[in-house]
Amino acid sequence: MAGRKRRPLEAAARFSSSVAEVALAWQPVRDAATVTAYVSVGSEPGTGLLLDALVAAGKRVLLPVVVAxxxxxWAVYTGRSGLAPAVRGLLEPTGPRLGKDAIAQADVVLVPGAAVSADGTRLGQGGGCYDRALPRITAGTPVAVLLYDDEVGLAVPSDPHDVRVGFALTAGGVRALA
Known part of the structure; x- marks a missing residue:
């Protein structure tokens, strides 16, 4: 995570361009009607172009809203003008809330992270938001963490409540995790 903070913001922008292509070429995303994603902030791998590309491809995109x-x-992404500042320095959609169980409508779930191990243990930001949300998805739904290539396959600490992910989605491609 310290390496990410030293990464120039331009790296997030370059990532955003490449990862949109990679995501739209991935069969689960191509087949999906609904995709959950998130709005990247700071030095996180950029998702701005990805969000717009998903919408342009006819996907319904659900974004998270942090609650108590x-x-x-979750709320539908309607474009950048439909985002507002929120807790923890995040940007969230301003539209109607769909409820915590709306994640179960997703055909593909894209999640943030700081690193992922080869077995799919994801290192998040420490709040546990996604560990609370991921158990609500439908069994078999592909879950991919968006990362820089050098953040995949690292040793990541694990707690009993951690929910593993099945894929790492990077600018270099999609990697299945054990």
Whole structure:
């Protein structure tokens, strides 16, 4: 995570361009009607172009809204003008809330992270929001963490409540995790 903070912001912009292509070429995303994603901030791998590309491809994109207890509600992404500053320095959609269980409508779930191990243990930001939300997805739904290539396959600490992810989505491609 310290390496990410030293990464220039231009790296996030370059990532955004490449990852949009990679995501739209991935079969689960191509087949999806609804995709959950998130709005990147700071030195996180950029998702701005990805969000717009998903919408342009006809996908319904759900974005998280942090609620009490660091759980996640969801709202439809309607474009950058439909985002507003929120807790923890995040940007969230301003539209109607769909409820915590809306994540179950997703055909593909894209999540943030700081690193992921080869077995799919994801290092998040420490709030546990996604560990609360991911158990609500439908069994078999592909879950991918968006990362820089050098953040995949690292040793990541694990707690009993951690929910593993099945894929790492980077500018270099999609990697299945054990």
């Amino acid at each position: 207890g660091l759980d996640l509600d």
